[in-house]
Amino acid sequence: MTDTSGLSRRGLLGAVAGVTAATAIPAAPAWAADDQRPGALHHPKLDRYDRQIVSELSSERALRHLQVLSEDIGPRIGGTASEKRAADYIAGQLDRFGYRTTLQPFPVADKFIAQIEDVRGILPDDLCWQAGAAPGGKLDVSVEGPVRDVGPATAPVWPADVAGSIVIADDTAAARPAFVAEAATRGAVGVILLPADLVFPRRASAFQPAGLTDAPIPVIGVAQVQKRLIREALAVVTSLPLRISTKAHRNLISNNVIGERRGRSGANGPIVMVSGHYDSVIGAPGANDDGSGTVLTMELARVMSRLNTNATLRFALWGSEEQGLIGSRYHVAQLPQDQRDRYKAVFQNDMVATSWDPAITYWILSFTGLANTATDAVRASGERLGYAPQMVGPVLRGASDHQSFQEVGIASANFSWRGEISPAHLEPPYHSPEDTIAKNVSLERLQVSMELIGTAAYATARL
Structure with missing residues (x-):
């Protein structure tokens, strides 16, 4: 259910049914739970909890959300009406999944x-x-x-x-x-x-x-x-x-969108968060940056809404990341210390589906460069799924919303497909008009990203 105190209501609840039919749709993954994934070293070694995640995830469902965000809405510039349309759509979907959903408003520049x-x-x-x-x-x-x-x-x-x-x-x-x-x-x-x-x-x-x-x-x-x-x-x-x-x-207000479902441990129990940012830069539809991380977060929210967890689950989509992590920093600044202390891990996902061929490395990025609960959990998921050789990190790098959490001592990391030489080697459509589904999204990479983060987040939240 949505907390509507001081908040606008949603306007795009039915938009997912009206996505543009003309989209050039990437090929959808066709593997079963126990099949070896493309590029994986070996067949997965999944436990029964992993299977609860991977058997339910659907990159095609995530794609339908991405069509709404990057095509029906298009560029989602922080604080503008386009970003607010996206916030309303995301919040409406989290409502449908059964989360207590809030919009957290904050001012941004003209x-x-x-x-x-x-x-x-x-x-x-x-x-x-x-x-x-x-x-x-x-x-x-x-x-x-x-x-x-x-x-x-x-x-x-x-x-x-x-x-x-x-x-x-x-x-x-x-x-x-x-x-x-x-x-x-x-x-x-x-x-x-x-x-x-x-x-x-x-x-x-x-x-x-x-x-x-x-x-x-x-x-x-x-x-x-x-x-x-x-x-x-x-x-x-x-x-x-x-x-x-x-x-x-002018006189702009951006919003964070946060969905929460309390775990068995109750109101003062631990928190596990999965997040992405839903805004984009001027001139870019933001299909991969960061529509991909947004729809990963939404699809995991759907799947995990049915699972029993000890920790409280939070699924957050940050506004105005592209202007300097404004939304996530605002959110963290509002958290009192007793709330910060409840966080077990924040799994930030920024650019998780590029179709650029050289982006064969799954980077684990930490603002401190050190391992923490989030990096360890994803590393362990990579081992079970057979992707350990393609994973590098933790590597010291900020520049996404995990930094806002790590700056105050909360275990967090950013996860992203990038070029193998350096995490600075981003795909050519990055921040460009060509960051579209047709030109810059791989559903295979999106599916693998969802499996890695989903199994890691569930393993962290379950106990």
């Missing part, structure tokens, strides 16, 4: 977001065309015009027909104010700033261009893949008219 529309339908429509808007540009407007590429903003080559156009240029922060002023003086109706390419496998994300004050036209910052596609289109068509719209989102 956001400035742009949308690109292709008037002629030339640009690919299988990725996101959201971008960042400059806070110092013209906001809450929509402009339309043909694209004119002037090259680098530091040394633009201006064509004669700039008036009425949308100008694109390779961005340099120091050159922005003078370049935007010149574009406006020449009659441009808008500016699209293009980021420098990053070193593979990283790709530049959409950005909110800073350093402008009261620019008379909208100015937006796109992602590396959007830059490439716009320039490729300009190379083969005579005209590429675009419409860009900007919007300021």
Whole structure:
């Protein structure tokens, strides 16, 4: 049941039934409980409690939630209406599973977001065309015009027909104010700033261009893949008219979503938490980051709602992680010490389903670099499932919500599929418009992640 004191009600309870039929669906896993998993060293050696988890988990069910989050809703920017839609949907599902569900609100910074529309339908429509808007540009407007590429903003080559156009240029922060002023003086109706390419496998994300004050036209910052596609289109068509719209989102409130079911030990007993973050960055649908960790948490909440545990179970989806772990840090700050002392383990899941082939290592990431109850439990599950050789860690790394808990002494870790050389080797669609189900989600990796975390969390909570 949901605690509604001071909280909005849910609006997307039935959305899972109306997901987009056109999604390119990844292949679903087809193994039975005792089958050797892809990439595993040996057949699983499951105990009867493990079987209660793995026999019920469904990556296809999780996929339906992911379609709602990354396609029906799309980018879920902290504090905006899109993030709130996602919070309402998640809370409604936890309600259905029988948890006492709360939204925990907290304030976040203003956001400035742009949308690109292709008037002629030339640009690919299988990725996101959201971008960042400059806070110092013209906001809450929509402009339309043909694209004119002037090259680098530091040394633009201006064509004669700039008036009425949308100008694109390779961005340099120091050159922005003078370049935007010149574009406006020449009659441009808008500016699209293009980021420098990053070193593979990283790709530049959409950005909110800073350093402008009261620019008379909208100015937006796109992602590396959007830059490439716009320039490729300009190379083969005579005209590429675009419409860009900007919007300021102010006085924002983000939310954590937390579902709880009390264990046999009662109100003062231990707590085991499974978590992910449900927001995404500007310009990214967030299918893997971190829609995958969100739907893992939701599917485990469904399966574990039927199981008898000694510990209280909490399933948490954090808001505004992408802005600096704001939601989880707010949550931890509200916990009195006697509540912090009840936590046995927090299993954080951030990017657990990428389809990027080189992401063959399952990283166990600890903010302290040391082992704890959470890391030990997942290590033990990996041994039983045959995945020990693919697991590395614990390795010292923060940068996700486990850090908020470890900063105050709560046993926690983040779990994630990444490149084998380093946990910093993230897939190319990371934080990009290509972080979609079709381009960046493997249901096999999602299923394995659910099995690892589910069996570990149940083993920790059961006794």
